[in-house]
Amino acid sequence: MSAPIDWRHEIEAAASRIQARVPHFLRKTPLWKLPGRALGIEVPRVEVWLKLEHLQVSGSFKARGMMSRLLANDIPASGAIVASGGNAGIATAAAAGALGVPCEVFLPTVSPEAKRARLRALGATVVVGGQAYADALAACLSRQRESGALLTHAYDQAEVVAGAGTLGREIEEEGGLPDSVLVSVGGGGLIGGLTAWFERRSRVVALEPERAPTLFRAREAGEPVDVDVSGIAADSLGARRIGSFAWDITQRHLHDALLLSDESIRAAQSWMWKELKLAVEPAAALPLAALHDGRYRPREGEKICLIVCGANVDPATLA
Structure with a gap:
């Protein structure tokens, strides 16, 4: 039986790797603190922290984990390869470009054209096929066996989870400890990293x-377990099964898990654009949706951090 992972140590190591090798690659994204009433929350003395990680390199938190994975391994001449709903692919392509290595990205057909265009602009080879992320992953794994490229998993590798955890480390450095952190979940890289931190x-x-x-x-x-996935956020939150690392971490440390309707997510995404001028993808709107529709009920005086995780969205959809 393998020894348990010291996740806080691994997160510190990921942060050190990135700082030592590519200190200017990641952005220290803003932590915007607002009174709850500014976001329509009427509970007294609630403070909402918006961690604007959608302003990160590549437009999402994924840049942290992808660069962590690449720096922790020897990269062959065939470069890096990844299957993604879009964001992990964009992040891997950005990280590979910063390191001067090639990148191949496999996407499902639900991936938006805006994400495909961004990948091509970053110089990645893009392969589209299959209806869901799992289909793209199967094709990616087959290609990886042929090419020998370094596989960067969208969420289920220790270096990727640790890289995502650097976001929690940064929040604590910027603002201290919030009372609660609300975060959307796909395959589990971000929830695993934040919960571990x-x-x-x-x-x-x-x-x-x-x-x-x-x-x-x-x-x-x-x-x-495997689940069917569809709906408004399927391109970025479309994993059929939670990652093994995230499952282990959340079993020990997660406070709660909640479900939100597509209608509430779309409404929160629209509200963020109209009221805050934040152009974010649906996955980034779940934390605000949880507050607006009452699924998460803050306590008086609570400090709540909302992870605004990604901005790879077609602006035409925000009208």
């Missing part, structure tokens, strides 16, 4: 669309 020093709440309940169904079953 905060442990139970802050309450971490996992949020998923009703039509992509990967972690929620696993918690019901007592183990990771």
